[in-house]
Amino acid sequence: MKFSETHEWIDVKGTTGTVGVSEFAQKELGDIVYVELPQLGKTVKKGDPIAVLESTKAAADVYTPVSGTIIEVNHQLKEAPELINQHAENSGWLFTLQLSNPEELNALQDEQAYRDGLRS
Amino acid sequence: MNRLIAMDFVANQKNQWEEMLAALGVRSIDELLQAIPKKLHLQPPLKDDGLSEYEGMRAIEQVLSKNTFPQYENYLGAGAYEHHVPALVGAICQKSEFLTSYTPYQAEASQGMLQATFEYQTALAALTGLDVANASLYDGGSAAAEACFMALRANKGRSKIYLSPKVNPFYRGVIEQYLFSHSFTLHAGEIDSDTAAVVVQNPNFFGEIEDVAALFKKSKEQGAICILIANPLVYGLFASAGELGADIAVGDGQPFGLPLQFGGPYVGYLTCRESLVRQIPGRIVGETVDAEGKRGYVLTLQAREQHIRREKATSNICTNQALAALACLVALSWYGKHGVRDLALTNYQRAHYLHEKLIKIPGISPFSQKPFFNEFCIRFEQKVSDLLPSFHKQGIQPGFPVGEHKLVVAVTETKAKEQLDRYVEVAKHL
Numbered sequence: 001m002k003f004s005e006t007h008e009w010i011d012v013k014g015t016t017g018t019v020g021v022s023e024f025a026q027k028e029l030g031d032i033v034y035v036e037l038p039q040l041g042k043t044v045k046k047g048d049p050i051a052v053l054e055s056t057k058a059a060a061d062v063y064t065p066v067s068g069t070i071i072e073v074n075h076q077l078k079e080a081p082e083l084i085n086q087h088a089e090n091s092g093w094l095f096t097l098q099l100s101n102p103e104e105l106n107a108l109q110d111e112q113a114y115r116d117g118l119r120s
Numbered sequence: 121m122n123r124l125i126a127m128d129f130v131a132n133q134k135n136q137w138e139e140m141l142a143a144l145g146v147r148s149i150d151e152l153l154q155a156i157p158k159k160l161h162l163q164p165p166l167k168d169d170g171l172s173e174y175e176g177m178r179a180i181e182q183v184l185s186k187n188t189f190p191q192y193e194n195y196l197g198a199g200a201y202e203h204h205v206p207a208l209v210g211a212i213c214q215k216s217e218f219l220t221s222y223t224p225y226q227a228e229a230s231q232g233m234l235q236a237t238f239e240y241q242t243a244l245a246a247l248t249g250l251d252v253a254n255a256s257l258y259d260g261g262s263a264a265a266e267a268c269f270m271a272l273r274a275n276k277g278r279s280k281i282y283l284s285p286k287v288n289p290f291y292r293g294v295i296e297q298y299l300f301s302h303s304f305t306l307h308a309g310e311i312d313s314d315t316a317a318v319v320v321q322n323p324n325f326f327g328e329i330e331d332v333a334a335l336f337k338k339s340k341e342q343g344a345i346c347i348l349i350a351n352p353l354v355y356g357l358f359a360s361a362g363e364l365g366a367d368i369a370v371g372d373g374q375p376f377g378l379p380l381q382f383g384g385p386y387v388g389y390l391t392c393r394e395s396l397v398r399q400i401p402g403r404i405v406g407e408t409v410d411a412e413g414k415r416g417y418v419l420t421l422q423a424r425e426q427h428i429r430r431e432k433a434t435s436n437i438c439t440n441q442a443l444a445a446l447a448c449l450v451a452l453s454w455y456g457k458h459g460v461r462d463l464a465l466t467n468y469q470r471a472h473y474l475h476e477k478l479i480k481i482p483g484i485s486p487f488s489q490k491p492f493f494n495e496f497c498i499r500f501e502q503k504v505s506d507l508l509p510s511f512h513k514q515g516i517q518p519g520f521p522v523g524e525h526k527l528v529v530a531v532t533e534t535k536a537k538e539q540l541d542r543y544v545e546v547a548k549h550l
Binding site for chain 2: 036
């Protein structure tokens with residue numbers, strides 16, 4: 001699992017990656033009440049704002065950590081956005097994409113570095 | 121500090137002046153302002169020290185007496201309508217708690233103001249037959265433009281908006297202005313899978329009732345969001361926006377409780393289906409319970425407003441027409457469910473009485489055979505500009521001229537049979 005500076009995580013298997021927001025981001029946002037997910041088949045560029053998490057106090061953009069094509073979104077979040085608060089880094093995932101430039105992964109932090117960064 | 125928090129507007133007293141001057145290190149106001157050249161200072165006593173209160177009132181009254189509009193019987197409509205405003209509207213809206221409280225943010229909004237807004241929303245949602253309403257917008261035109269933006273957000277990726285050619289041109293102007301810096305096209309052509317929204321006015325600018333339901337059905341097959349602009353009084357008698365298949369209903373609330381006032385302030389209403397609730401611009405008041413389980417009202421769905429989302433906000437409408445919306449609510453509550461229907465029916469009957477008489481007169485013909493509500497269009501053989509003086513001489517403002525030969529005539533409950541007969545007499549002798 002790798003992390004971006006804007007607190008998204010990506011879990012890559014082969015050439016597909018599953019993306020969500022980190023435990024830290026979830027805590028910062030507070031109770032999430034609504035999730036706006038990207039369209040299936042949409043081509044996105046690293047850093048594009050492609051999803052919105054709406055909590056009781058703010059609506060925050062989610063940026064894709066890598067470029068690619070959206071192949072799946074987490075439909076469960078429509079009915080149960082609280083999954084993000086409960087399990088941000090597994091069943092609270094947001095979308096899966098087909099990576100178009102896997103080299104972009106190199107610019108992301110690994111888990112240890114990300115968590116250390118939060119502590120410092 | 122307590123004085124600041126209380127937000128009262130008491131002018132500073134002498135000792136506070138002195139305190140501030142001391143903090144600045146000057147002895148007097150004159151010393152503070154010494155950088156301003158002497159020749160620019162006003163030297164009292166002035167030669168002309170203005171008018172006394174009494175003289176001033178007299179002067180203003182003299183200017184006002186030049187207004188001729190009260191002497192005319194007014195058949196102008198085209199978006200703003202002369203209706204009787206129930207006395208109750210003034211009695212409630214003039215209460216200082218409502219009159220002087222500018223639309224405050226959550227922390228300062230009183231429960232009374234929030235409840236009034238909540239009730240306004242409820243009334244408009246019921247009237248238009250849709251699920252939710254916002255706390256109001258500036259006017260009908262801006263509400264129509266905001267509805268277009270809602271559709272563009274909900275239908276991301278689509279680039280066209282179908283705008284019926286018979287939408288009020290003033291509304292069209294506002295929509296064009298709003299869309300000006302965005303890369304969307306307004307058109308009146310084919311509705312297809314690139315059409316984000318279909319915008320229709322019903323009754324349209326010429327007063328015609330159109331087959332909106334059929335158009336909306338066709339539009340939905342293409343996935344377009346259906347937006348209906350309407351004089352809200354029409355819903356007292358005809359199918360609601362919801363029944364016609366509209367996703368968003370907008371228009372001007374002016375016919376309910378707001379006098380013409382030379383063009384404003386009016387109030388734009390916006391209601392929609394629940395699926396679009398997160399695209400609604402501006403504010404929404406919701407009902408909830410407090411920690412003790414007692415009913416209370418709060419601004420809700422605020423997460424996308426500009427004080428939180430900044431430049432990414434759903435819209436930059438940060439205010440609403442709270443006082444105008446209140447007037448609208450008071451009038452609607454005063455009329456009640458049956459009263460709104462009666463009022464609409466009276467409008468309908470009087471407009472049809474006049475129309476029927478006018479089109480029998482040689483030289484006058486109907487603009488269309490379509491049904492209408494309280495406004496219709498007639499065609500004159502002569503040029504309308506040549507006819508207006510005859511009407512004006514009789515104290516009648518006969519309608520809104522469109523092109524050289526057409527007149528759009530609005531008839532409300534304010535026109536009694538004798539007045540309508542007088543209109544017909546003048547028209548007979550043109």
